[in-house]
Amino acid sequence: MDLQTKIENNAIIVTISGRLDAVTASDYEKKIRELIDGGNSYFVVDFEQLDYISSAGLRVLLLMAKLLKEKSGQVCFANVKGNVQSVFDMSGFTSLFKMENSVAEALAVLS
Amino acid sequence: MPGKNSIVIRLVLVITFSSAVIFAVTLGYNYYQSRVILQNELESNARNLAMSLVNRVETQLTAVTKVTEGLARSMEISELTEQQFHSLLRATVEKNPEIYGSFFAFEPYAFSAKSRLYAPYYYREKGKIAFDRLENSYIDYPYPYWDWYQIPRELGKLEWSEPYFDEGAGNILMSTCSMPFYKEIDGKKQLQGIVGADVSLDALTEYISSVKILRTGYAALLTRNGTILAHPLKDAIMNETFFSIAEERQDPFLRELGRKMIRGETGFVHYKSLVGFTSWMYYTPIPSTGWTLAVLFPESELLENVRKLSMTMAAMGFGGILLLTLAVIYIARTIIKPLQLLTAATDEIASGNFEVMLPAVRSNDEVGVLTHDFQAMQASLKEYIKNLTETTAAKERIQSELKVATNIQASLLPRIFPPFPDHPEFEIYASMVPAKEVGGDFYDFFFIDEKNLCFLIADVSDKGVPAALYMMVAKTLLKTEGQRLGEPAKMLASVNRILAADNDTCMFTTVFCAILDVTTGEVRFANAGHNPPLIIDSHGARYLTPKSGLMLGAMTETVFTTERLTLEQEGTLFLYTDGVTEAKNPEDALYGEERLLKALQTAPQGDLANMIHYISSEVVHHAGGAPQSDDITMLAIKMKTNNVSMEVAGKGA
Numbered sequence: 177m178d179l180q181t182k183i184e185n186n187a188i189i190v191t192i193s194g195r196l197d198a199v200t201a202s203d204y205e206k207k208i209r210e211l212i213d214g215g216n217s218y219f220v221v222d223f224e225q226l227d228y229i230s231s232a233g234l235r236v237l238l239l240m241a242k243l244l245k246e247k248s249g250q251v252c253f254a255n256v257k258g259n260v261q262s263v264f265d266m267s268g269f270t271s272l273f274k275m276e277n278s279v280a281e282a283l284a285v286l287s
Numbered sequence: 288m289p290g291k292n293s294i295v296i297r298l299v300l301v302i303t304f305s306s307a308v309i310f311a312v313t314l315g316y317n318y319y320q321s322r323v324i325l326q327n328e329l330e331s332n333a334r335n336l337a338m339s340l341v342n343r344v345e346t347q348l349t350a351v352t353k354v355t356e357g358l359a360r361s362m363e364i365s366e367l368t369e370q371q372f373h374s375l376l377r378a379t380v381e382k383n384p385e386i387y388g389s390f391f392a393f394e395p396y397a398f399s400a401k402s403r404l405y406a407p408y409y410y411r412e413k414g415k416i417a418f419d420r421l422e423n424s425y426i427d428y429p430y431p432y433w434d435w436y437q438i439p440r441e442l443g444k445l446e447w448s449e450p451y452f453d454e455g456a457g458n459i460l461m462s463t464c465s466m467p468f469y470k471e472i473d474g475k476k477q478l479q480g481i482v483g484a485d486v487s488l489d490a491l492t493e494y495i496s497s498v499k500i501l502r503t504g505y506a507a508l509l510t511r512n513g514t515i516l517a518h519p520l521k522d523a524i525m526n527e528t529f530f531s532i533a534e535e536r537q538d539p540f541l542r543e544l545g546r547k548m549i550r551g552e553t554g555f556v557h558y559k560s561l562v563g564f565t566s567w568m569y570y571t572p573i574p575s576t577g578w579t580l581a582v583l584f585p586e587s588e589l590l591e592n593v594r595k596l597s598m599t600m601a602a603m604g605f606g607g608i609l610l611l612t613l614a615v616i617y618i619a620r621t622i623i624k625p626l627q628l629l630t631a632a633t634d635e636i637a638s639g640n641f642e643v644m645l646p647a648v649r650s651n652d653e654v655g656v657l658t659h660d661f662q663a664m665q666a667s668l669k670e671y672i673k674n675l676t677e678t679t680a681a682k683e684r685i686q687s688e689l690k691v692a693t694n695i696q697a698s699l700l701p702r703i704f705p706p707f708p709d710h711p712e713f714e715i716y717a718s719m720v721p722a723k724e725v726g727g728d729f730y731d732f733f734f735i736d737e738k739n740l741c742f743l744i745a746d747v748s749d750k751g752v753p754a755a756l757y758m759m760v761a762k763t764l765l766k767t768e769g770q771r772l773g774e775p776a777k778m779l780a781s782v783n784r785i786l787a788a789d790n791d792t793c794m795f796t797t798v799f800c801a802i803l804d805v806t807t808g809e810v811r812f813a814n815a816g817h818n819p820p821l822i823i824d825s826h827g828a829r830y831l832t833p834k835s836g837l838m839l840g841a842m843t844e845t846v847f848t849t850e851r852l853t854l855e856q857e858g859t860l861f862l863y864t865d866g867v868t869e870a871k872n873p874e875d876a877l878y879g880e881e882r883l884l885k886a887l888q889t890a891p892q893g894d895l896a897n898m899i900h901y902i903s904s905e906v907v908h909h910a911g912g913a914p915q916s917d918d919i920t921m922l923a924i925k926m927k928t929n930n931v932s933m934e935v936a937g938k939g940a
Contacts, residue, residue, distance in 0.1 A: 197916075198749055198750055198916070198917075201749070228869075228877075230865070230869070230917070231746060231747075231748040231749065231795075231797065231865065232748055232749045232750075234748060234795070234838075235748035235749060235792075235793050235794060235795060236793070238793040238795060238841050239792070239793035242793055265835055266816060266817070266818060266819070266835055267797060267816035267835070267837070267838050268815075268816045268835045268836050268837030268838060268841075268845075269816075269837070270835075271837065272837055272841065272842060
């Protein structure tokens with residue numbers, strides 16, 4: 177997994193690529209916790225380059241949403257598709273998170 | 288103990304050998320150079336000695352020559368009467384002790400027309416002067432035929448005869464110096480006769496023989512013909528010539544040397560003397576007689592001092608090398624001793640005894656540094672071993688605890704098949720293979736009343752101990768809530784509420800939960816984010832498409848929906864976790880839902896255990912040795928075709 181962040185319109189855009197599974201989930205969790213503890217409240221997670229997500233990956237996404245909820249923040253997912261989309265569908269995540277087809281649209285939703 | 292290759296022995300060998308070689312070369316060069324210097328000096332010494340001897344001989348011979356010349360001149364200038372030249376001869380012998388005898392030998396009829404030959408001769412005999420007439424002494428072989436007469440007569444000048452023994456004159460070795468004298472007649476020089484003086488060579492040869500050079504060196508005298516006149520080989524004197532000896536010894540070098548001598552050459556040669564020792568010889572002619580004088584320096588005696596010096600030096604050198612060797616042994620021992628102690632100590636360490644005392648560091652040299660490093664290494668090794676022992680013990684404890692946990696977890700899942708032998712109307716089989724010691728997957732089945740069997744499969748997010756703990760809670764809750772509520776959607780909603788409250792870690796579990804009416808085959812089911820199960824019946828194998836509900840523990844208020852289907856006789860429901868579909872091969876390709884569907888279509892349908900084992904082996908085959916990354920759990924339930932089931936169902940109703 178590779179994770180990159182950038183700031184745009186007061187929101188953090190998190191781009192993840194590769195696999196988000198039991199091995200890499202803790203890295204993601206650590207990074208996200210740092211960002212939230214650093215005072216960031218608005219996130220866009222770009223799934224464009226993510227190949228695979230496991231239940232451990234879902235857990236850290238849930239955790240992220242929960243942490244943001246405490247701080248009255250928001251997260252919006254962008255470019256969820258393919259394998260990841262079907263996992264989201266199956267696990268009911270589709271109804272739990274805001275999802276948009278592009279980073280720009282996701283940013284628009286947050287603002 | 289160190290073997291033959293020990294540093295001490297090598298050091299001693301190398302240093303001793305090197306210094307021995309250096310010393311031998313130096314000594315050899317010194318010896319050689321001394322010889323060269325000695326030889327150069329020798330040549331001039333030999334020349335000086337030879338020249339002084341020649342001068343000495345020459346002085347004696349010249350005196351005789353002068354007397355002879357004086358006699359001849361007196362005969363030529365003065366008209367001496369017979370009486371007068373008789374007294375002249377007598378006086379000559381008397382006044383010249385070196386002269387043995389003297390004579391005038393006239394040409395035939397030159398003295399008197401009456402007598403053919405006339406030769407008065409005065410000589411010494413027993414301390415007195417005696418007189419004789421040579422024409423009477425030599426009757427058989429008259430004097431004009433003798434060399435001492437013929438040669439100066441023919442050459443017209445003074446000549447020394449070859450030395451000879453004069454037996455008549457007291458058996459002494461002598462040589463005659465003779466020269467012609469003339470008379471002027473009608474303005475023409477006319478030969479009158481030969482005047483001569485006999486010289487005893489005994490004194491001369493004795494003098495030459497008495498010359499001692501070093502201890503055994505000598506001087507020698509050879510005549511013009513190479514005849515030996517004076518030499519330590521007494522037998523050879525007047526009996527042998529240089530050439531006869533060369534011939535006898537088959538020595539061409541000696542012959543060539545002889546030729547050079549009689550040619551009147553001067554030389555300095557290194558050769559083996561007639562006496563038989565190697566020597567240096569200087570030879571030079573005696574000008575007046577053409578004889579050769581030689582002086583011999585025996586080489587062994589010449590080099591004796593050099594040799595003695597060399598021997599002394601060799602002895603000193605040997606002593607020095609011995610001393611050096613001892614010093615090297617001492618130094619090497621001093622260096623090696625701590626090394627040996629260190630080696631012994633490190634041998635102990637190598638064999639596993641880390642408590643051994645290393646030798647104390649006494650110096651700051653390399654050995655000291657090495658010892659210090661070994662001490663540091665020993666300390667860190669001890670520390671490391673201690674830590675490793677502790678870590679290993681801790682790890683073993685955790686391992687054994689995990690093993691117990693594995694057993695506990697396994698014992699929590701129903702493992703006895705068939706679980707309900709008195710319910711032949713359905714068949715159920717399940718298996719769970721954890722990826723780690725303990726897993727997050729689980730399945731369960733239990734009757735909530737006489738005819739309703741609840742069965743479920745679940746997957747807790749993540750793996751390992753946290754997942755296992757969460758699984759215990761989830762499983763317990765599902766069973767109690769299942770038995771209390773008897774309705775899948777309500778069960779899931781209730782359990783979710785409990786799990787979602789205070790769920791700080793956001794752990795969650797997906798669950799597919801169903802309740803089968805074993806009498807009718809009716810299945811009520813609800814899904815909490817779990818993989819869709821498959822149904823295999825007369826229409827073939829296919830995936831169910833349950834409404835997707837959110838997994839348990841994610842959100843407090845989640846609503847689930849109960850759906851229904853009827854499992855026909857011989858129809859099977861196949862539940863699984865993502866450990867099946869997400870099993871990876873070494874190329875990271877997932878097993879996938881497509882392969883699972885196909886595998887189920889070809890799987891043996893008769894016995895559920897066989898079917899599940901078949902799918903297991905297919906998944907293992909797909910993985911191709913890649914490590915299992917997730918728990919693999921499967922559960923299958925099947926309605927059986929038989930009337931017995933209906934009867935039992937009827938009874939139950």
